[in-house]
Structure formats: C-alpha cells, structure tokens
Amino acid sequence: MAKPKSGRSISSATEPRRTSDDSGAQIRRTRKNAARGFANPLWCFHGFRLCVIILTIFGVIMVFSSSSVTMIANGQSPWAQALKQGFYCVLGLGVAFVTMMLPAGLYRRFSFGFLVAAALLQAITLTPLGVEVNGNKGWIGIPGVFTMQPAEIVKLALCVWMPNELLNARKQVKEVGAPKAYRWLIIGFLVAFFLVMSGKDLGTGLIILAIGGVALLLGEFPGKWLAGAVSLGACGIVAFVLTSPNRLGRIMAAYQTCSPSDLQGVCYQAVHGKYAIASGGLLGVGIGNSGEKWGYLPEAHNDFIFAIIGEETGFVGAAMVILLFVVLAWCMLVVALQAQNRYITMVLVCIAVWVVGQAFINIGVVIGLLPVMGVPMPFVSAGGSSLVMCLGAAGVAVSMMKEQPEIKAENRIL
Numbered sequence: 001m002a003k004p005k006s007g008r009s010i011s012s013a014t015e016p017r018r019t020s021d022d023s024g025a026q027i028r029r030t031r032k033n034a035a036r037g038f039a040n041p042l043w044c045f046h047g048f049r050l051c052v053i054i055l056t057i058f059g060v061i062m063v064f065s066s067s068s069v070t071m072i073a074n075g076q077s078p079w080a081q082a083l084k085q086g087f088y089c090v091l092g093l094g095v096a097f098v099t100m101m102l103p104a105g106l107y108r109r110f111s112f113g114f115l116v117a118a119a120l121l122q123a124i125t126l127t128p129l130g131v132e133v134n135g136n137k138g139w140i141g142i143p144g145v146f147t148m149q150p151a152e153i154v155k156l157a158l159c160v161w162m163p164n165e166l167l168n169a170r171k172q173v174k175e176v177g178a179p180k181a182y183r184w185l186i187i188g189f190l191v192a193f194f195l196v197m198s199g200k201d202l203g204t205g206l207i208i209l210a211i212g213g214v215a216l217l218l219g220e221f222p223g224k225w226l227a228g229a230v231s232l233g234a235c236g237i238v239a240f241v242l243t244s245p246n247r248l249g250r251i252m253a254a255y256q257t258c259s260p261s262d263l264q265g266v267c268y269q270a271v272h273g274k275y276a277i278a279s280g281g282l283l284g285v286g287i288g289n290s291g292e293k294w295g296y297l298p299e300a301h302n303d304f305i306f307a308i309i310g311e312e313t314g315f316v317g318a319a320m321v322i323l324l325f326v327v328l329a330w331c332m333l334v335v336a337l338q339a340q341n342r343y344i345t346m347v348l349v350c351i352a353v354w355v356v357g358q359a360f361i362n363i364g365v366v367i368g369l370l371p372v373m374g375v376p377m378p379f380v381s382a383g384g385s386s387l388v389m390c391l392g393a394a395g396v397a398v399s400m401m402k403e404q405p406e407i408k409a410e411n412r413i414l
Contacts, residue, residue, distance in 0.1 A: 041338055044331035045407045051324045052394045059380035060085050066293050066308040067301035081301060081382055088384040092391030099395030104403050108343055111161035115188060118157035121150035122195040138199035151196045151204045152389035155354050158192060158211050163346030166219030178222055203373035207358050209233055214353045218346045251371040272297040273366045276307035284314030301382040303374055306366045329356040335401045344400045351397050355390060
C-alpha cells in the first residue's frame, strides 16, 4: 500500500484545518458561556451562601485579632470577644437555617405582625430598660451581661413588610385613591423610622431611609410624593446634624483639614483608621500584628474593623472583602431581576441595599470618604444583634431565591 506523499498520517491529512475564524468563534462562545454563568441563578444561589459563610468565619478571626489586646487590658481573656462572637455566629447560623426554610409566602402573610413586634422592641429602648452606648440609646438589656439592638430587627421587618404593603396599595389605588391606599405604608414606615431616630442613631436611620427609598422606588410609589419624601428626609437629616455639635464636628472633620487640636478630638478615630490602612501596604503586616489595635484606634473590633483588616491583610485582603460584598450584591440582584414574583424581587433588592449598602458605608467611613457614623460591617464587625440579624436576613434571601424555578428544581432533587 502506497504511503501518502506528505509526512502526515491519513487521519491528520483528512482532518479539516482550523482557521483563525474558528478560533475566534470558539473564544466568543467561551466568553458568552462565562457571561451566562455569572447570570446563572444556580451559580448565584450557591455563590451567595458561600460568600456569607466566608465573611462570617473571617469576621470571627478578625474580631479575635483586633480585640485581643483590648481584652487583656480590661483584665479579660484575649479570647473573650472572639468566643462571644463565635457564640453569636452559631446563634445567627441557627436563625439563618430557620429563616431559609420558611416559604416566601409566609413572610408576606405575617410581615405586618413582624413589623409591629420589631417596633415594640424598638420602643422599649425609650423606657428605663433602654441602654445607652456611645451616646445612642438604641439598646435594651443588662449592661455588661446582655444587650441587643432592636433596630437591626426593624431593618429586616421593613425589608419584608414594605414590598407587601406597596403591592397591596397599588391594587387599591384605583378604588379608594392614593392617599387612603398608601396611608398605612406611610404611617408604618414613619413610626419605625422615628422610633429609631429617637435613640439618636443617625447611621441606622440612614440605612432605614435607604431601605424605604428603594422599596418606594420599586413599588412605583407616586413620583410627586416620593420627591416630597426625599426632600423632607434630607431636611430632617440636616436639622438632626445641625442640632448636634458632635455630629456636625465629625462631618466637618471628614471633609476639612484637621487642626492639631482636632487630632485628639473629633479627628482622632478617623485619622488612626487611615494610619492602619496605610500601614498595611500590599500584603499587610500579618494577622495579629496590627499596631493600631494597641489602644490607638477606638472600636477596632467593631465599626473600624475594616481598618485592622487593611493593616493586617493589606490591600489584597481588603480588596477580597470588598469583592465578597460585590458578589453578594450581584447574586441577589441577578435572582431578583429573574424572579417572576414581584414581592420576591423587591425583598431581595431591599436586603441587598441594607447589607451591601451598610458594608460600603462602613468602608467609606474607614477610608475617609464619609464621616464617622457608627455603622458596623455586616457579618464581620463584633456585635451580636448585627451578626444574628444579618445572617437571618441572608436566610430570608435564600428563602426568596429558592422560589426561582431552576433553584427550586435543584432543591427538590436534593
């Protein structure tokens, strides 16, 4: 049998040669499949849960690292704050397991009762049972033994109640008119907001305004009324700031050059937060090796924990934390946009605005873009109320995601 004239085998001789056009088409298909993967609800469902777990575990580690020196200085075990955070972590995961198992329809049915219960808890802060922390009377409990911040419960209650009330009001507008249809929505939100603001907690008040604003926007609240509400809210915040020299000083300190006398006053915490971030460099000084946590940076394990993250893990670690929150937002928004149920869409977006928006406010405060306002980083900062309710909100988000057809089909198989 005669051999082919060329040195190639018969199979290679008959195999069609790939052209540059074929390679380009394959690259385009790969990119298209990757883009579809990022918008895949199943990918987002698992990615969301993974990000929550990573942030929570990382938070316990960083709480231990940032609080150990303070605990020793107070005559306690260096593990004291970390063990407490670990307990809240286990409790929060238990709450998340319960909230993720409840069907989405149940939240809508009992959302008003949830809001009433949260508002009553918040009202207790105005009684002698209320506990004042750093000038804000927004806690209840026994100081040094047990305290909780009901405003965290109010946030979640508004996320599940406002979408339901808005959808119900839209159905009634043509029959009874807008003022009557939206009256309970307006009353409920204002009561919750003013109960929180009565404790002088501006940071939490701003988060609640953000939740309410996005809910009204998605719920097609009348445009003129929405513009009026925004104007009224802005005026209220300005008045609240101007009536407090401390808050006004913190805002001015964020956007003006601090004088030498201010470095030991309103600028102190913000300046040392920047010192910590700057000391981290690219890779950080190593977990446990922070210098600012040695009594220089107040609230190092709480509101300013991102500064310690930047110092000990550097730009890379800080960027990874930011990326995890970006993935959280992306996953919730992707599923929200594909959801067939309008209520689920609105709840997911409200939770995304709360959790991710609060995280970026916290980061903005630490790096000096925003004035100090006492907002913890979700899942990461020390504090039982914030961690438990953020994990509970994550469970609610998972419950809403499970109503998406692809996710529901996978969970049915499992």
